[in-house]
Amino acid sequence: MGNMLRDLSGKFSAATRALRPSEVREILALTENRKVLSLAGGLPGPEVFPKEDLARIASRVVEELGDSALQYSPTLGVMPFREAVADFVRSKGVKVLSDDRVAVTTGSQEAIYLLAMTLINPKDAIIVESPTYLAALNVFRYYGAEFVSVPLDENGMKTELLEDKIKEAKSKGLNVKLVYTVATCHNPTGVIMPDDRRKELLEVASKYDLLVIEDDPYSFFVFDEVPFTPLKTIDSEGRVIYLGTFSKILAPGLRLGYMVADRQITRMVELAKQMVDLHSSTLSQYIALYALKEGVVERTIQKARVVYREKRDIMVESLEKYMPEGSHWFKPRGGLFAFIYLPDGVDTSDMLPMAIERGVAYVPGRSFFSDGSGVNAMRINFSYLPPDKLREGIRLIAETAKDYMKSKGK
């Protein structure tokens, strides 16, 4: 029996008009069950998953601690896990202030969502790197934010432009409220912001009373010797909201992110999270807790760093070998991604169906800019595919690009 209510569009809320499909999620869906080499997602290489350790830990946690691990748990997270997260970030040089609290979230995506929900009013302006992480852009945009885009170079956000940008935004009547930055192993470019710029960023934040969201999923994967200090550590005013995740250092399937922030912000996030999902998986939290305690997280980081560095090198080598003349990119100092600019005239969104047809996927660059630039750019991921497939994927992208250019008479 079919449905009689054929068109439900009249039932949807006005807010759904601001819902835009996530480019990455849609490409993932498109390539699912197809023989496509995906350089689109931000997936860890499965070879770094500590499967044996996690199998043992999962079994033990359920059997011995099941009364707690299988039960409902507090909205901000299981207390021993929150404490272990605080210890962990401290051990990585992230300063935790006395007024800070840890919130466990369903991936760091949820932290970004909850922060947008609790901080953003329409017409609030958010300072972002240009390009920046597309899913953050989507969430902030959904909540009506405007963006102040600050260009970046191989040292990250050009902080010397910040004040002028802020003044310009204010002159347009915007309320400049916060900075969202992936300062370390930037997504999508892989660059790292040095400390002088970090200090300048925080000085400006202090001067203009801005909050700073330091989204830090990748700082464990720095491949070249680049000294940097977490913004959270430089900050002594409680302005920095620090976001981390277990997705890259343990397993994304657990859906565990965390936020370390002033307790007023954490409390507001708690109230929002009570409505959104009550709490994140208790079982995942116990598994991650024991993975931290037993050194599994640390070993996974060490292993992943080696594996990803090797893949990064293979990627750079393949880019140099295959990409059409006139292409350029930042060599990623860390992280999981590279951002490639193809020659002018290439529209990577337009080219994507051809690439998928040929058996390879990437994310078009436009999605990473708040202003529609990046038409000829693309993000590729190098952590997921095994080396030979990675090489092959890049070769296929390059071939597609050359054919595309030919077809356009370039």
Place this chain on the structure above:
Amino acid sequence: MGNMLRDLSGKFSAATRALRPSEVREILALTENRKVLSLAGGLPGPEVFPKEDLARIASRVVEELGDSALQYSPTLGVMPFREAVADFVRSKGVKVLSDDRVAVTTGSQEAIYLLAMTLINPKDAIIVESPTYLAALNVFRYYGAEFVSVPLDENGMKTELLEDKIKEAKSKGLNVKLVYTVATCHNPTGVIMPDDRRKELLEVASKYDLLVIEDDPYSFFVFDEVPFTPLKTIDSEGRVIYLGTFSKILAPGLRLGYMVADRQITRMVELAKQMVDLHSSTLSQYIALYALKEGVVERTIQKARVVYREKRDIMVESLEKYMPEGSHWFKPRGGLFAFIYLPDGVDTSDMLPMAIERGVAYVPGRSFFSDGSGVNAMRINFSYLPPDKLREGIRLIAETAKDYMKSKGK
């Protein structure tokens, strides 16, 4: 070092003014680490958790299927799990239409949240039982909904009042958009709506073009022989959005709920969920998939039904024995809760601190009404505590009530 930004309240979005603490979550936090017998939450009895089975399954899933089970996964859920959920609900007599799709959510709380986000405009009116599930009320209220409260009796919502209520709401200029109902083993009263009322409800929904959210966490735990048909099964117009959860039939710590609804609604929920948390725990989904396949879910349901019926009987016996004269309640036909009315003059919110002091917690009744009634009511849970503690908890509540009444000169 302390924070210098002492007051962040100016940073919060206007929407946070609508954030109200969840009474249940706050009471849970209040009673955490205290020797309080909690009848407040909706926690399964840990003795029904299939710990050995889940330990074995968790270990096997991570070890053998870790490349998938530890990885990112599609927003609406892992395909074999979505299919298994469809088979499962069908096996329970829930009709799945050809245009329906399954969405996996982070607990059914998230399904309610995503539905509110995608369906509710300010001033939309939602028809609810009075009383009804408080967390749904909170979410709908946050999105600006108005409520049309329909009283219930031992047969659930008094559907004969529906049309008049709708007309009244329309005359006030409200857009009556949907019905939210816990028709089977109602929360908080435990009553079950018979089929004649279900049919009337759907006729009215059809006449006034309403969507119907059938929130169904408890229908596996019917203790008395009461015949009923899921609203989803009676519906042939694709109006019913069916919500279920693994929290009560496997383990809440997995945070797995599901929605079966028309694909237009599922698609909108997918776009919203991409922003909120990308997807729910892949590991939890694989664990639940194998728990379904191997009959662990079915065995857990059978066991829980026996355990909870026994506890229900102990609760009713204890209520009859201890509660002050003039108290009354519905005998729950199923589910995890009973809703108790104390004599007039008792304010259960006012009395709660005394009860916690005495070592027992419940949820004040007011939270379950959209209109502030229920001052002398309370919800108690009977699934969580072992029988002797359950008896003792009810005795303590009764004593507190008697003292409270004495102190007020009743």
